[in-house]
Amino acid sequence: MYLYPIWVRLWHVINVILFIILIVTGLSMQYTGKQDYILVVSFARAVKWHNIGAILLTINYIIFVTGNIISENGRYYRISKKNFFSDLGKQLKFYSWNMFKSEKHPFPVTLDRKFNPLQKLTYVLAMYVALPLLIISGLGLMFPETVLNRFFGISGLILTDILHITMGFFLTLFMIIHIYTCTLGSKPSSLFKSMLSGFHESDES
Amino acid sequence: MKMPGFRFLLYITLISLSSAVTAGGFSFRKEKLKLQDTISFISPFEEDNERCFKCHGQERYEYTNENLGLQVKALMCTNRIKKREDFYNSNHKNFSCTDCHSGDYINFPHAGELRMEQKFNCIDCHGGDEKFAQFHFEEIESEYQQSTHFKLEADGFTCWKCHDPHSYRISIRNSENLKETILYNNTICLSCHSDFNRFQLLTDRAEINILQKHDWLPDQSSHFRSVRCIECHTKINDTILVAHLIQPKENAVKRCNECHSRNSMLMASLYKFQSKEQRRDGFFNGIILNESYVIGANRNKYLNILSLVIFGIVISIIGVHIYFRIIKIK
Numbered sequence: 001m002y003l004y005p006i007w008v009r010l011w012h013v014i015n016v017i018l019f020i021i022l023i024v025t026g027l028s029m030q031y032t033g034k035q036d037y038i039l040v041v042s043f044a045r046a047v048k049w050h051n052i053g054a055i056l057l058t059i060n061y062i063i064f065v066t067g068n069i070i071s072e073n074g075r076y077y078r079i080s081k082k083n084f085f086s087d088l089g090k091q092l093k094f095y096s097w098n099m100f101k102s103e104k105h106p107f108p109v110t111l112d113r114k115f116n117p118l119q120k121l122t123y124v125l126a127m128y129v130a131l132p133l134l135i136i137s138g139l140g141l142m143f144p145e146t147v148l149n150r151f152f153g154i155s156g157l158i159l160t161d162i163l164h165i166t167m168g169f170f171l172t173l174f175m176i177i178h179i180y181t182c183t184l185g186s187k188p189s190s191l192f193k194s195m196l197s198g199f200h201e202s203d204e205s
Numbered sequence: 206m207k208m209p210g211f212r213f214l215l216y217i218t219l220i221s222l223s224s225a226v227t228a229g230g231f232s233f234r235k236e237k238l239k240l241q242d243t244i245s246f247i248s249p250f251e252e253d254n255e256r257c258f259k260c261h262g263q264e265r266y267e268y269t270n271e272n273l274g275l276q277v278k279a280l281m282c283t284n285r286i287k288k289r290e291d292f293y294n295s296n297h298k299n300f301s302c303t304d305c306h307s308g309d310y311i312n313f314p315h316a317g318e319l320r321m322e323q324k325f326n327c328i329d330c331h332g333g334d335e336k337f338a339q340f341h342f343e344e345i346e347s348e349y350q351q352s353t354h355f356k357l358e359a360d361g362f363t364c365w366k367c368h369d370p371h372s373y374r375i376s377i378r379n380s381e382n383l384k385e386t387i388l389y390n391n392t393i394c395l396s397c398h399s400d401f402n403r404f405q406l407l408t409d410r411a412e413i414n415i416l417q418k419h420d421w422l423p424d425q426s427s428h429f430r431s432v433r434c435i436e437c438h439t440k441i442n443d444t445i446l447v448a449h450l451i452q453p454k455e456n457a458v459k460r461c462n463e464c465h466s467r468n469s470m471l472m473a474s475l476y477k478f479q480s481k482e483q484r485r486d487g488f489f490n491g492i493i494l495n496e497s498y499v500i501g502a503n504r505n506k507y508l509n510i511l512s513l514v515i516f517g518i519v520i521s522i523i524g525v526h527i528y529f530r531i532i533k534i535k
Contacts, residue, residue, distance in 0.1 A: 032466045032501035043461040043501065047423055095526075100533045144427060144498075157498040162508070169512050173519055180523050 003114055003200040008073060011064050012195060018057045023172050025050040030165060054138050061131060076114040077124055087117040099184070109200055119181075126174045130167045137164035246293050250301035254292075256311065257302045262289050268313065291372035305370065327364045341445045348442060348449040357407045366407075367393050377447060377478050383497075387433050387475075394434040421459070431497045432475055436464070441473050448474065465501035469493070 004012075028046035041049065068074035090106045095118070098106075107116040115123060140147045140160040148156035185191035190201040248254060260266035264286060267278050292298060303310065307322050331342040349355055354362050380386040395415070397403045404413055422428050437458040439448035463470045467489050476492050488494055490502045 029465070029500050030504065032462055034462055034466050034468055043465055044423070047461070047500075100529050102533075144424075158494055158503070161498055161503075162505075165508075169515075173516065176519060177523070180526075 001109075001111060001200045002198055003109070003111070004195060004198040005071070005073070006198065007063075007067055007071075009195060009198060011060060011067065014060050015057070015064075018053050018060065019171070019175055021049055021053040022057065023168075023175075025053065026165075026168055051142060054135075054142070058135050058139075061135060064127070077120065077127070079120055079124060084117070088121065091116050091118040095181075095184075122174065122177075126171060130171050130174070133163060134167035134171060137161075137167065140164075246298055248293060248298060250299075253301050253303065258287070258289050258292075261285055261287050287371040295370075295372050295374050297370055297373075324363070324365070327368065344442070344444050345449050348440075348445070352439075352449060352451040353453050354451050360407045362407055366397065377475075383475075384430065387431065390433045390435065391429065398434075418454075432464070432471070436471065436474050439474075441470060443473070446478055462501070465499060467502065467504070469499060469502035471499065471502065 025041055025046040028041045029043065029050060032043045032046075068077065087107070094103070094106050105116075107113060109116075137160045141157070141164060144157060147160050182191040182195075183189075185194070186201055194200045260268070261281060264281055264283075265278060266281055267276060269275070270277050305325055307319055309316060309319055328342055328346045331337045331340070332346065333343070349364070354366075376386045376389050397407070398413055399415055401413060404410070416425070419425055419428075435448060435451070438451055438454075440450040440452055440456075442448050442450065458464075458470070469490050471493060472490055476490075489504050489506065490499070493499050494503055
């Protein structure tokens with residue numbers, strides 16, 4: 001089943017590369033010490049590449065949102081109120097219990113349903129809540145003169161930074177969980193292959 | 206069933222923000238300019254000094270040419286103008302002009318040879334005095350003598366090039382607005398290093414271009430607003446509050462990590478005075494947060510711990526999940 005159009009796959013692979021660059025350089029800046037190199041990059045390079053990566057990620061995000069508006073791909077992210085919590089419960093129960101008893105996937109992948117309820121919720125939170133907040137706070141740190149000096153007596157820069165690193169942290173966790181759940185296909189490698197070829201292998205994910 | 210995703214996110218965000226707020230304390234002080242528009246200070250030598258200020262206090266002055274019987278209006282040389290408001294806001298506001306200058310200046314026209322009078326240096330008054338012992342003027346003098354500025358003494362460099370005795374006021378010790386102090390301090394450096402005429406009094410170098418020389422510095426304007434030139438151009442000395450050993454440009458700090466790290470050197474320079482006066486728990490180098498945010502130097506230890514705990518929980522859950530998958534396969 002052809003599920004991932006070329007633009008989604010290209011957007012996704014660019015996102016992967018940029019996320020890795022931004023996490024490595026972000027950690028290098030946050031945990032910089034007296035030594036020149038934290039992780040694999042020096043502070044000055046980390047600042048430069050974090051800025052470049054961030055601008056590219058913002059452009060990539062605009063492409064993603066625009067693509068979802070003008071193509072059919074956006075419908076996969078629409079959350080229905082109907083059976084929201086019960087569907088979420090079913091999916092959670094599958095991941096934590098039923099999948100070990102070889103039970104069938106409660107929400108198999110079809111052309112109309114690319115994501116299961118839990119995927120849909122986390123993807124919406126990641127792409128439409130955390131990432132916009134990360135980008136806006138990042139732009140604030142890149143152009144500090146635009147940030148409020150004081151917000152209820154607290155430095156605007158500190159709040160912006162805390163929001164930025166908190167969102168960065170959540171999205172890093174999201175990426176780790178996302179990579180792991182991508183091993184839950186029919187074979188551990190099948191979902192990774194799907195994201196490269198565009199063809200979904202089976203209904204198990 | 207509840208929404209674990211939303212609640213979890215909201216809960217963690219609230220914990221993060223509240224711990225940052227409570228940990229930081231965020232007790233910001235009222236910012237107040239020390240330099241006052243209206244001078245409330247009344248000098249005991251006001252009347253004596255006014256005899257000088259009536260000519261030297263502004264650009265235009267008047268005198269009577271008794272030989273010709275004429276009232277003359279003239280313009281004062283720029284470097285001879287000493288503004289009253291600057292002097293009465295300065296460290297030396299209690300002084301009479303003739304404490305430092307010859308009493309013969311009372312006579313007008315001033316005798317030509319008075320211009321050749323020997324001028325005092327800082328150490329002439331401040332050195333070897335118990336009252337000033339805590340400020341270590343001797344150490345400052347020693348640093349100055351090792352500094353790159355001292356090499357220019359033969360060409361006319363003195364303490365006064367930076368610390369004009371008619372207007373200099375203590376900045377870092379009595380500052381309630383660090384940004385203003387930084388601006389005040391950097392203006393002293395730039396009065397020569399961005400003014401070609403003053404610069405050429407001491408050197409034959411053909412050009413100065415501060416912006417070009419610092420084009421390697423990311424977010425240059427933010428750095429210029431947030432730190433003093435001396436942060437990078439002097440050698441830190443633990444004994445004195447403000448380092449005076451200006452180093453040759455080759456030795457200037459260029460490694461970002463010197464400031465952008467947990468052991469930020471700013472704590473021993475720009476924030477040295479404040480770090481002794483105030484403490485803020487929770488944040489590393491929290492005192493810096495009062496005025497600025499320095500990437501890498503400011504981190505919240507509670508957020509660090511919280512993030513490690515959450516990270517550990519996620520990795521553990523994945524580990525357990527993998528374990529059950531392996532058991533299932535067997």
